[in-house]
Structure formats: structure tokens, C-alpha cells
Amino acid sequence: xxxxxxxxxxxxxxxxxxxxxxxxxxxxxxxxxxxxxxxxxxxxxxxxxxxxxxxxxxxxxxxxxxxxxxxxxxxxxxxxxxxxxxxxxxxxxxxxxxxxxxxxxxxxxxxxxxxxxxxxxxxxxxxxxxxxxxxxxxxxxxxxxxxxxxxxxxxxxxxxxxxxxxxxxxxxxxxxxxxxxxxxxxxxxxxxxxxxxxxxxxxxxxxxxxxxxxxxxxxxxx
Amino acid sequence: xxxxxxxxxxxxxxxxxxxxxxxxxxxxxxxxxxxxxxxxxxxxxxxxxxxxxxxxxxxxxxxxxxxxxxxxxxxxxxxxxxxxxxxxxxxxxxxxxxxxxxxxxxxxxxxxxxxxxxxxxxxxxxxxxxxxxxxxxxxxxxxxxxxxxxxxxxxxxxxxxxxxxxxxxxxxxxxxxxxxxxxxxxxxxxxxxxxxxxxxxxxxxxxxxxxxxxxxxxxxxxxxxxxxxxxxxxxxxxxxxxxxxxxxxxxxxxxxxxxxxxxxxxxxxxxxxxxxxxxxxxxxxxxxxxxxxxxxxxxxxxxxxxxxxxxxxxxxxxxxxxxxxxxxxxxxxxxxxxxxxxxxxxxxxxxxxxxxxxxxxxxxxxxxxxxxxxxxxxxxxxxxxxxxxxxxxxxxxxxxx
Numbered sequence: 211x212x213x214x215x216x217x218x219x220x221x222x223x224x225x226x227x228x229x230x231x232x233x234x235x236x237x238x239x240x241x242x243x244x245x246x247x248x249x250x251x252x253x254x255x256x257x258x259x260x261x262x263x264x265x266x267x268x269x270x271x272x273x274x275x276x277x278x279x280x281x282x283x284x285x286x287x288x289x290x291x292x293x294x295x296x297x298x299x300x301x302x303x304x305x306x307x308x309x310x311x312x313x314x315x316x317x318x319x320x321x322x323x324x325x326x327x328x329x330x331x332x333x334x335x336x337x338x339x340x341x342x343x344x345x346x347x348x349x350x351x352x353x354x355x356x357x358x359x360x361x362x363x364x365x366x367x368x369x370x371x372x373x374x375x376x377x378x379x380x381x382x383x384x385x386x387x388x389x390x391x392x393x394x395x396x397x398x399x400x401x402x403x404x405x406x407x408x409x410x411x412x413x414x415x416x417x418x419x420x421x422x423x424x425x426x427x428x429x430x431x432x
Numbered sequence: 433x434x435x436x437x438x439x440x441x442x443x444x445x446x447x448x449x450x451x452x453x454x455x456x457x458x459x460x461x462x463x464x465x466x467x468x469x470x471x472x473x474x475x476x477x478x479x480x481x482x483x484x485x486x487x488x489x490x491x492x493x494x495x496x497x498x499x500x501x502x503x504x505x506x507x508x509x510x511x512x513x514x515x516x517x518x519x520x521x522x523x524x525x526x527x528x529x530x531x532x533x534x535x536x537x538x539x540x541x542x543x544x545x546x547x548x549x550x551x552x553x554x555x556x557x558x559x560x561x562x563x564x565x566x567x568x569x570x571x572x573x574x575x576x577x578x579x580x581x582x583x584x585x586x587x588x589x590x591x592x593x594x595x596x597x598x599x600x601x602x603x604x605x606x607x608x609x610x611x612x613x614x615x616x617x618x619x620x621x622x623x624x625x626x627x628x629x630x631x632x633x634x635x636x637x638x639x640x641x642x643x644x645x646x647x648x649x650x651x652x653x654x655x656x657x658x659x660x661x662x663x664x665x666x667x668x669x670x671x672x673x674x675x676x677x678x679x680x681x682x683x684x685x686x687x688x689x690x691x692x693x694x695x696x697x698x699x700x701x702x703x704x705x706x707x708x709x710x711x712x713x714x715x716x717x718x719x720x721x722x723x724x725x726x727x728x729x730x731x732x733x734x735x736x737x738x739x740x741x742x743x744x745x746x747x748x749x750x751x752x753x754x755x756x757x758x759x760x761x762x763x764x765x766x767x768x769x770x771x772x773x774x775x776x777x778x779x780x781x782x783x784x785x786x787x788x789x790x791x792x793x794x795x796x797x798x799x800x801x802x803x804x805x806x807x808x809x810x811x812x813x814x815x816x817x818x819x820x821x822x823x824x825x826x827x828x829x830x831x832x833x
Binding site: 230262265268276295296322 | 434437441444617739742743744746747748749750751752757762825826827829830
């Protein structure tokens with residue numbers, strides 16, 4: 211079975227004024243469908259850059275990235291956006307909910323950009339909210355939610371297009387340990403259901419529950 | 433993205449800062465309002481001029497003595513001028529001399545203030561008046577100096593409200609006249625004084641010229657007006673020139689005016705064009721200012737919603753989706769501004785009409801144009817902010833505080 215994610219000697223450099231800052235060098239990594247992976251490393255080791263590339267938010271400057279067998283760097287903006295919409299669900303450290311929208315509308319947002327027919331939106335949104343135990347908060351706005359609720363809303367949003375892969379960036383970083391554990395339970399529960407879950411974290415306890423830990427240092431896999 | 437969703441998104445963006453959105457469209461509101469109000473004043477003036485001039489006819493030339501042909505002064509225009517004009521001026525198809533007197537017309541116990549107009553059968557040809565009943569003056573009426581009268585529509589209605597006027601007799605300035613015809617009513621220019629004085633034919637009583645001459649005025653040769661019609665509107669200027677030259681050479685020497693509706697209309701149109709250019713310039717300036725206001729507010733909106741753009745990009749929004757969202761916002765803003773401005777302009781026009789007494793007319797094409805321009809301003813001045821939003825790098829936008 212081919213890997214869902216295949217990075218081959220991927221490098222990423224940013225221009226910073228006159229000099230180039232290299233964030234990733236020669237990273238090769240395969241992630242199988244259904245696998246759970248934790249990416250760890252100190253700040254500045256290139257974790258976020260790696261996540262951005264894995265999530266098709268950014269293109270590598272060197273090497274190849276095959277997502278489900280397709281070379282990503284040759285895709286245009288619309289194709290990359292469609293990939294993000296349909297294949298990838300994001301969960302961020304600071305939740306990144308849109309504050310003026312209700313929980314329901316936040317969860318619905320990915321559907322605006324996808325191909326799911328509009329009549330299915332409501333049932334999908336509510337199924338996802340139920341799954342994370344947030345159906346009763348659906349008409350609240352993000353500022354009214356606790357951290358744990360906000361992160362669960364974000365997970366519901368990540369699930370609404372039924373993506374193959376969840377990418378979580380420090381999902382428990384802004385939560386106390388109790389709610390952090392709850393959120394971690396939800397995430398690893400999704401992995402048990404068969405989704406590929408990639409978590410970028412500093413948290414050893416969270417990482418310990420992944421099948422595999424990838425450690426980054428200075429832009430390389432250590 | 434679906435249009436309805438786009439509309440909703442745009443609306444939400446605007447409602448996020450209601451006061452700010454409302455203030456930002458003021459420029460567009462006042463710009464559109466000013467243009468709508470000004471153009472409806474212009475359009476009102478244009479229609480009024482067309483009404484008045486249309487009543488005179490685009491192929492008519494009227495010579496009019498400046499002072500009434502009073503007994504002692506030498507008349508500017510004389511009966512024989514009319515005869516020589518008819519003979520000499522090329523392309524003239526009808527020539528009618530006119531004398532006027534304000535007289536009361538009576539029939540039984542009814543009375544109407546009327547303008548007694550002494551003229552010849554050609555008058556109806558020169559002015560294209562329509563006959564509602566009976567006939568107009570005939571050559572025999574003139575030759576035999578018959579006392580017959582043709583009534584204007586409102587005179588007929590005032591004197592004979594219940595039955596046909598034809599065949600009845602009326603008392604006009606102390607003389608009895610037999611009614612032989614009634615004219616069709618003609619909507620005449622109402623209201624404000626204008627450069628073109630038109631006779632209210634509805635209030636007129638037409639009698640043969642010699643019949644009116646026998647009244648108080650002892651000078652039989654003077655006339656107030658000579659009305660001519662040429663066979664082709666394009667020859668009207670040449671005919672007017674010829675007529676003017678002829679009367680100046682052979683006439684009584686007193687001052688007279690040459691009224692050529694077609695020329696007046698042309699002059700009006702020239703003024704109208706200047707007015708339109710000025711209106712257009714004001715429109716352009718105010719919409720430019722309004723558009724800059726919109727651009728300013730959209731730039732602020734993009735800057736403070738950078739993170740939202742990053743989030744939407746992560747969730748699958750394309751660059752086009754992001755641009756469309758901000759464009760929907762800016763064009764909704766200016767559409768609202770345009771609608772409000774059109775309402776305000778229409779209200780302003782009504783106010784002008786009532787306070788200043790100027791006629792105004794809202795033209796639907798003007799309103800449509802104003803609205804379309806407002807939308808175009810929204811799209812035009814919203815494009816740069818929308819483009820900025822669309823090309824934000826998703827990763828950086830997400831990290832933006």
C-alpha cells in the first residue's frame with residue numbers, strides 16, 4: 211500500500227531580506243494511511259513549517275511532496291485549496307475559530323468551499339458537533355466558549371468534510387491538563403476510527419499516545 | 433462558492449462594523465444623491481422646453497412685434513408683410529398674420545376670459561392645431577368678413593358645458609359671433625415663465641382677421657405676430673433669416689423678435705450638454721471620493737481580518753474565494769450607498785420642485801446608471817484590497833495577530 215504522505219528530501223527556505231533562512235532541510239518522511247504520528251522538536255526546529263507543507267498551506271522550495279500519490283508542488287492554488295478542503299482537517303493551538311460566527315457557522319465554513327450539496331450541510335454540521343459533544347453549544351459564539359469547547363468546535367470543523375488526514379498543531383497547548391486530556395482523547399479516538407492523525411507538539415504525554423514519534427532538530431529529522 | 437453564501441458572507445462582514453460601514457458609504461450616498469437630484473432638475477427643464485417648443489412646432493418660424501401694435505405707434509409687422517413673406521420666403525407652406533386682444537366671451541349667462549385671435553385660415557396649417565368639431569376659419573369667412581368664431585377647448589367647455597358649441601352664438605367684445613368650430617385641447621406649457629411665450633390655444637377664440645380689426649383698434653394694417661411653417665425642419669433657419677431680412681427692409685421699422693423653436697431647442701440642448709458635463713464632473717469627483725472612502729475601509733477590513741483570511745484558506749478557500757468575499761462586501765456597500773443616494777436624490781428633487789417651483793423629472797435610465805456606477809465603484813475600488821487579501825500567504829496570515 212502506498213504511503214498517504216511521502217516527503218522526499220523536502221527543503222524549505224524563506225527569503226528574509228537579503229539572506230535566506232532555511233527552515234527545513236532534506237526531510238524525508240512517509241506516513242501511511244491510518245497511521246498516527248507525533249512530530250516533536252524544540253521551537254524553531256521547523257515543526258510548523260513541516261505542518262504547513264503537509265497541510266498544503268505552503269509549497270516546499272526543494273524536494274517532492276506526494277500526497278496520496280500526487281505531486282503537490284505542481285498544483286495550482288485552486289487544486290491545493292481543494293486538497294486542503296477535502297483531504298485535510300486542521301486543528302490549531304489557538305483554535306482559530308472565526309469570532310463573529312456561531313459555532314455552527316464555524317463548523318459549516320469548510321462546506322462553503324467544497325462540493326457537498328447544501329441540503330446535507332445541516333446534518334453534517336450537527337453530526338460533527340455531536341461527535342465532539344458540542345451540539346448544545348451550536349448557536350454560541352467562540353468568545354462564549356471555554357478553551358476545551360473551542361478546541362472541540364475546531365475539531366468538529368476539521369471533520370465536517372470527512373478528510374483522510376487530521377493535522378493538529380499543539381492542539382492542547384492553550385488548554386489546562388484536564389481539558390487537554392479530553393481533547394487528546396477526542397483526537398486519538400478519531401485515529402482509532404481510521405483517520406490519519408499528525409500531531410505537532412511539545413507535550414510528551416500527548417506524543418506518547420501516537421504510534422510513531424518523529425523528532426525534528428534544526429530543520430532535519432533527528 | 434455559492435452566490436447566496438457569498439452574499440451572506442459579505443453582509444456579515446459589513447454588519448461586523450455597522451457604524452463604520454454606514455459612514456464609509458456616505459461619500460457614495462451623497463455623490464449619487466447629488467447626481468440624481470441635479471439630473472432630474474436638468475431632465476425636468478429639458479422636458480418642459482420640449483413641451484413648449486413642441487407645441488410651437490419644429491418647422492415653424494414666428495415673427496413677433498415687441499410692443500403690441502397699438503394705435504399710435506408704427507407697427508413692427510403689417511398685414512402686407514405677411515403677404516410678401518408668403519410670396520418671397522422659400523419653402524414656406526403656410527403664413528398667418530395674427531392679432532390678439534384680451535376680451536371676454538359670453539354665451540347666455542356664462543362668461544369666459546378669452547384671448548381673441550384674429551387670423552387667417554393658414555393659422556391652423558402653420559400651427560398644426562387639431563379640430564375637434566366643425567371647421568376652422570375658411571377663406572370665404574375672411575373675404576366676406578363673416579362674424580364666425582372657432583373656440584379653444586377650454587373656452588368651449590366654459591361657455592357650452594352641456595352641449596355642442598357649433599352653431600351657437602357668442603358675444604365677443606360686444607359683437608356677436610357664430611361658433612363654427614371647436615379646437616382639440618392641447619396641453620400647454622404650465623407654470624414658470626420662460627423665454628418662449630406660447631399662446632394658450634385652449635383659451636383662445638379665433639375669428640377672421642378683418643372681423644377683429646373692426647373692434648376698438650382703428651389701425652387696420654398692424655399685426656402682432658406672423659406665424660409661418662416651412663416644408664422641412666432643416667430649412668427653418670434659412671427661412672427665418674430670409675423673413676427677418678425682408679421685414680427689416682420693408683417693415684414698419686419697430687423692433688420685432690424672430691422665434692424659431694428649433695433653434696431655441698438647439699441652444700437649449702447646448703446648454704443642457706454643458707449642464708450634463710458639469711453634472712458628470714461632479715458625479716465623477718464625488719464617486720472618486722466615495723470610492724477612496726470605500727477602498728480605505730476595505731483596506732482596514734482586510735488588515736484586521738488577516739487571520740480570518742488565513743483560517744479560510746486553511747479550510748479550503750481559494751484565492752478567488754477570498755477576493756470574492758471582499759468584493760462582495762465592497763459592492764454591497766456601494767450598492768446600498770447607491771440605493772440610499774437614489775432615494776435621497778429623488779427626495780431632494782421633489783423638495784426642489786416644491787420649494788423652488790422648478791419642474792423635475794426622474795429618468796429611470798439615470799437612476800439605473802447611478803446605481804450601476806455605484807456598484808462599479810464598489811467593484812473598482814474594492815479590487816485592490818480584495819487582491820491584497822487574496823494574495824496573503826496562508827501560513828503567515830494564520831500567524832497574524
